[in-house]
Each structure stands twice: as C-alpha cells, then as structure tokens.
Amino acid sequence: MRWAEWKFSAQRATQDNFVRWTAVSTVVLFVSAASFFLYRLLPAVLRSGVAIIHYNIYLGIDDVRKWPWIFTLPAVMFLLIIFDLLFALGNFRRDPLASRALLAIAFISTALWAVGSFFIILVNT
Template sequence: MLVHFYHFLEKLKSSPARKNRTLIISTIISLCLNLFIWLLIYFRLQPIVKLLPADQAFIPLHYNTYLGVDSFGNWLNIFLLPGLGVLILLINTLLAILIYNRKDILSYFLVITNLISQFLLLIATVFIILINI
C-alpha cells in the first residue's frame, strides 16, 4: 500500500502539468478564493454569533425566494461550504495533474471547474452572511 502511495507521489512530481501556467494560475486563484471564504465566515459571522447565547446559536442557512428562510442550523454548519470547496479543489487538481499527459483539455476543464465552484461557493457564503446581518 505504501509503495503505491510513493508511486503516486512520483507521478505527481514528474508531471509536466506542474509547468503549465494556466493550471497553476487557476489553481492559485481557486485556493485564494477558498481562503477568502474561510476568512469571510470567520471575521463577519463569528462576531454576530458571539452575541447570541450558546443555546440559541442557530442561524438561517438557506433562503428561498418563495418561502423565505427554510433552513436553520448551528452556525458551525456554514463551514461546510468552504470545506466542500477544499474537497473539490483537491480532487479536481489531483485529477488534472494526473491526466494532463493523456488529456490536457480535460485538465483545463477540471481547473476551470475549480474556479467556477469556488466562485459559486463565495456567492453562497456572501448571501448567507447577508441573511444573518
């Protein structure tokens, strides 16, 4: 099992995708967007939640235009959004690096999907914060 892991790491290290500027720039922008989501939640939502008693730290997590707020939950559940973003970022980036030799256009689609998903998660986070202010 450990041998397969080392083989996987060697494949990542020797991939020519590490020298492709498009892949690197979009991955860095996606990573910065995800970091911004984490910081936005921490600095904008945590001060609001600290004012609430511990047993009432439930916030609106989803808003529907037809019904209004339709999902409440613990304020820590909002960290699922950037966590999902990290998971998407890792999986898509690893797949893009591994398949770059065979299908370079698919690698581009994967890293662009990273960028789009991080942007959509940022919009969702901003809307959740606006609901709670």
C-alpha cells in the first residue's frame, strides 16, 4: 500500500463517527493510564531499586526486575496501539467492518492493560 492510498483510507475512516471516537478514546485512555502508572510507580521503584513486573494469584510474585523495566510495559502497549490504529485506518477502505473491529479490540485491550497496570501499582507500593 502506498502512502497516498493509506492517507485516503485514513481520511475516509476519520469521517466515520465510530472510528473517530474509538480511536480518540483509545489514545486518551492509554495516555491517562500510562501517565498514572508512571506517576505512581516511578517514585516507589526508584526508592527500592527493583520493580515487580508480574504477579499472579497462584504463584505470587514471579517477575522482579531492575527499575528501568517499568518503562517496557507502557512502551509495548504504545507500540501495539500504534500498530493497530495504523493498520485499522489504512484498511478501512477495503473492509470497514474489520477496521471497526480492530479499533474496538484496541480499546478493550487498552482498558484491560489499564486495569492490569493498576494492580501492578498496588503490588509495588
């Protein structure tokens, strides 16, 4: 797909209310959740020097790493959201229903990531 084709498809996609509101809501939710995650977690992990990256109810704490690893959680989600948004907007002209589904999945996965991030904050503080 060339740049002009992608741009035309993205322009048509942003005219659709569902696409526009879902994309904006996903970005706003991610930015607010990532900001809250780093705001609450950064002081705690800088004091201790380590961060609990994964916790599960069966095994307990099973992944403890040095403090810079807390940036990987928002970074991976950011890359997934960007890839999903670019792919959904670029393919809107070919298959609008699939693009809407991808955007809905992006919003739902961002919401689940935000909930998981909240519990990571609780374990670390």
